[in-house]
Amino acid sequence: MQSRRTFSASASYQQADKHGSEQPDKKGSGGGSAWLERLTSSLPTRMKMVLDTPGAYSKDLAPNTDKDPTREIRQSFGTTYGGNYMLQWEEEPRTILIIKKPEDEKTDKALVDVASWIHATYPHMNVVVEPDVAQEFAEQLPFLYTIPDNRRAEYTRVTDLVVTLGGDGTILHTSSLFNSAVPPVISFSMGTLGFLLPYHINNYQNALAKLIDTKQASLLLRMRLKCTLHHADGRRLQAEDGSGRINDLTVMNEVNLHRGRHPHLTWIGCYVDGHLITEAVADGLIVASPTGSTAYSLSAGGSIVHPSIQSLLLTPICPRSLSFRPVLLPPNATIQLKIGEKSRGSAEVSLDGKETFFLDKNEYLQVCMSPFPMPCVNRVHAGEDWIKDINDLLRWNQGFLNKSSMSHYMSE
The missing domain is CATH 3.40.50.10330 (Probable inorganic polyphosphate/atp-NAD kinase; domain 1)
Structure with a gap:
């Protein structure tokens, strides 16, 4: 019988005395x-801290920020802006x-x-x-x-x-x-x-x-993603080692539902906010964050998304239908990916390429925006870092426009 999880927890590094300390x-x-x-x-x-947005904005475009000291950096719908x-x-x-x-x-x-x-x-x-x-x-x-x-x-x-x-x-x-x-x-x-x-x-x-x-x-x-795993009736999946239900899972790049070691395509029902949008027949599906849009999702044909844009990117992996294109969804959307009855085996769920779980027929995973982002310290403005990354690392569009041409256009 396959385990829900493929990794074992590390041993504890502390002991408790008779009083429990x-x-x-x-x-x-x-x-x-x-x-x-x-x-x-x-x-x-x-320590407590205050989060603010630098620079001057018009009244209509100024982002809302909480000026009260806090110990947690949170993110809600619409609070991210391009900076x-x-x-x-x-x-x-x-x-x-x-x-x-x-x-x-x-x-x-x-x-x-x-x-x-x-x-x-x-x-x-x-x-x-x-x-x-x-x-x-x-x-x-x-x-x-x-x-x-x-x-x-x-x-x-x-x-x-x-x-x-x-x-x-x-x-x-x-x-x-x-x-x-x-x-x-x-x-x-x-x-x-x-x-x-x-x-x-x-x-x-x-x-x-x-x-x-x-x-x-x-x-x-x-932005990060929150993922939960469910039975067909909505109950949370339990870990088969007896440790209880599988907790909420937070990922930075992507949640990947794929056929794993099985040779057959997987049938996956795709739901957004409880509504069926399509049934995919593919090697798998990726739900990526904006940060994850330049990882596995990009290799599967997904769009590049600026990290300041709150969104969920749904990208198919080798779909049978050539008309199944990547879909960009709003941050308040809840995505459910359900293993279809026609699937010939279980599917694997991997989170940022680390943790792995298994889903059987009619079981599903649910993905939404996490309220807890990854606050990364930057040297320069976010837009400059991002442009430098896609040019230096991806060599974006440089197959059609070489560096010398780019330098010529930028100097004009």
Whole structure:
């Protein structure tokens, strides 16, 4: 019998005494020495902040923003506009979470450099990493805190700022750690190209010092998606390991429903706000966010969508009908994809290419806009970053208009 989930949860890194309180867990590190874990339960709650829109707008076009201090960055229908938001912390950030690309020597060195610099320059700040990283670097960086895998809500509670070291995949992993509100995320490229990497690692000191000292950050709110899995009668699917129902799932790029290892096309009923719009016969369907529009959806023929445009992109994967084109839907739409009776087997659901679930006939997934975006720290205006990305990374339209021609037209 196939499991609803194909991955197993990581082991807990903490113990409870007879009164139920958390106790540090001593484990053997890779070098054989004892490792004493530093948990975040004693750290303060994240700082309050104010989100505002810079620049002058006419009364009719000015976006609505909440000027009251808050600990959560939320997004509602119509609140995103074509530009950055300005975040202002009430005080200096107190806790920084560093997420690194695994098993990479260059990233390992960058982690040591960045964490050591933060600890030396801002000794009052707390540096948090994932459990396996804390154990691996316990001797080099004994001041690190960590959060057990079964206490992920702690990431949201304590983190003021996230630093990622790696590529776009590292940012997608960071998104998976926050099922609710995400703190501001500043991403450093290790030399690889990516759509979500505005800073190079060589400039980390200037970039971080500017954020911390000014207590300000320019943010692009990248919309995320919320996905739930259901039986035919609407009940939520249960995990087959007995751990209870499968929780709400938050993704940054896309939800992908596909035939998986089965050789036959999948029949999928496509519903928007409860109304059947079509029954697709295809390898699968993708529901992508604007950020995900330049990922798998683009390879399947989907449109490129600016990250400031709130929308859900429905893209077919190799449909039998050549008239089934990608559809762009408003952010308040709710999409349901139901496995049809004519399907010859179950279908697989993958989220940002990480978690995988299975749906049988008449079971369905439901996707809508998440209220919790991914707030990415930007160097320049969002439009400039985006234009640079699609030209440098996708070489958009450069098969018909070469670079020399582009330079000529832009100089006129």
